[in-house]
Amino acid sequence: MRRFLTVAAVAAAAAVLLAGLLLGDIGVVWQKAALICLECIGIG
Amino acid sequence: MKRRIWQVAAAIALNPFPLNLIRGRIYQGPLKHICVPALNCYSCPAAFGACPVGSLQVTLASVRGWFSGMAAWAAAAASLYVAGVILLAGAVGGRLACGWVCPFGLLQELIFRRRLSLRLPVTARYLKYAMLAGLIIAAPLLLPYPSSPLFCKLVCPAGTIEAGAPLVAYDRLARVGAFDLGWLFAWKASLAVAIMAGAVLISRFFCRVFCPLGAAWGLFNRISLVAIDVDRSKCTRCGFCRGVCPVDIYIYEDSGSPECVRCFNCTRCPESAVRVVLRTSPAGRRDGVHEGGDITKQGQHAKSGGAK
Numbered sequence: 001m002r003r004f005l006t007v008a009a010v011a012a013a014a015a016v017l018l019a020g021l022l023l024g025d026i027g028v029v030w031q032k033a034a035l036i037c038l039e040c041i042g043i044g
Numbered sequence: 045m046k047r048r049i050w051q052v053a054a055a056i057a058l059n060p061f062p063l064n065l066i067r068g069r070i071y072q073g074p075l076k077h078i079c080v081p082a083l084n085c086y087s088c089p090a091a092f093g094a095c096p097v098g099s100l101q102v103t104l105a106s107v108r109g110w111f112s113g114m115a116a117w118a119a120a121a122a123s124l125y126v127a128g129v130i131l132l133a134g135a136v137g138g139r140l141a142c143g144w145v146c147p148f149g150l151l152q153e154l155i156f157r158r159r160l161s162l163r164l165p166v167t168a169r170y171l172k173y174a175m176l177a178g179l180i181i182a183a184p185l186l187l188p189y190p191s192s193p194l195f196c197k198l199v200c201p202a203g204t205i206e207a208g209a210p211l212v213a214y215d216r217l218a219r220v221g222a223f224d225l226g227w228l229f230a231w232k233a234s235l236a237v238a239i240m241a242g243a244v245l246i247s248r249f250f251c252r253v254f255c256p257l258g259a260a261w262g263l264f265n266r267i268s269l270v271a272i273d274v275d276r277s278k279c280t281r282c283g284f285c286r287g288v289c290p291v292d293i294y295i296y297e298d299s300g301s302p303e304c305v306r307c308f309n310c311t312r313c314p315e316s317a318v319r320v321v322l323r324t325s326p327a328g329r330r331d332g333v334h335e336g337g338d339i340t341k342q343g344q345h346a347k348s349g350g351a352k
């Protein structure tokens with residue numbers, strides 16, 4: 001049972017990662033993140 | 045020693061632009077789109093990648109239109125990417141990255157002084173789950189104005205030490221004057237100093253009490269591909285495992301403990317009772333991961349003093 005859970009967890013995690021990579025425009029989010037990062041670390 | 049080499053190599057690999065530390069710049073090239081499996085601040089001048097903790101807060105908040113103004117579905121997909129990095133690392137190794145990759149874990153191990161060590165109250169470990177559920181997941185999704193990632197802004201000492209401190213030092217030394225430091229920096233600096241002081245006295249203090257990434261990965265320790273196996277027929281409950289454990293656990297009590305950072309120090313067991321297994325391998329399947337169970341009188345003895 002636990003072996004099945006292990007394989008299922010790895011497969012599900014990989015599927016989530018791939019879905020995000022294929023569907024998302026992560027560059028836009030990170031560009032914005034760069035603008036707010038200084039405030040995030042307590043400066044700016 | 046072998047693990048320390050891995051940790052140093054990982055820290056260098058995650059921070060390949062050290063000259064940026066003295067130039068006061070933050071690398072913002074395309075590699076920054078890569079989410080790394082460690083608490084390594086996005087804003088660290090030397091870092092090439094993005095910390096999954098900060099990234100998850102930003103992407104989740106972006107689903108509601110905050111920060112980026114991008115389409116909700118695209119932000120949701122970006123959240124999936126970040127969550128996928130966290131989930132995959134957890135499913136493969138549990139907290140393996142805590143013990144072998146995370147530069148902030150390495151820093152804490154370097155400054156910890158065993159001679160001065162204090163024991164952490166058991167209940168303190170639950171704070172990191174509150175951080176994960178409250179600041180990382182709920183706040184970006186529920187707060188009316190999640191103006192910035194709250195964990196990064198209010199708590200994370202890695203950001204202060206890896207990013208804030210070198211940037212402020214450059215700003216002051218080069219007389220740039222770009223940063224107007226206020227209460228927030230004072231709070232973050234004070235908290236970082238307090239947490240580092242805690243890490244001198246309590247092994248892996250931040251990892252055990254505050255780290256939401258470790259909390260998430262710890263949930264996978266019971267089912268992760270890479271696991272620890274304890275052979276109960278060999279184990280004498282001598283307490284050696286706890287003596288070498290950075291998070292003070294008896295591995296024979298619970299080899300899937302969410303606290304275990306998978307450093308594998310316990311595999312140096314003098315009775316060869318502890319080993320690393322792949323849960324899908326025949327060996328891992330045969331022996332399973334012997335979790336829970338009774339603590340024998342020997343175990344109680346070890347707990348009360350045999351683990352020195």
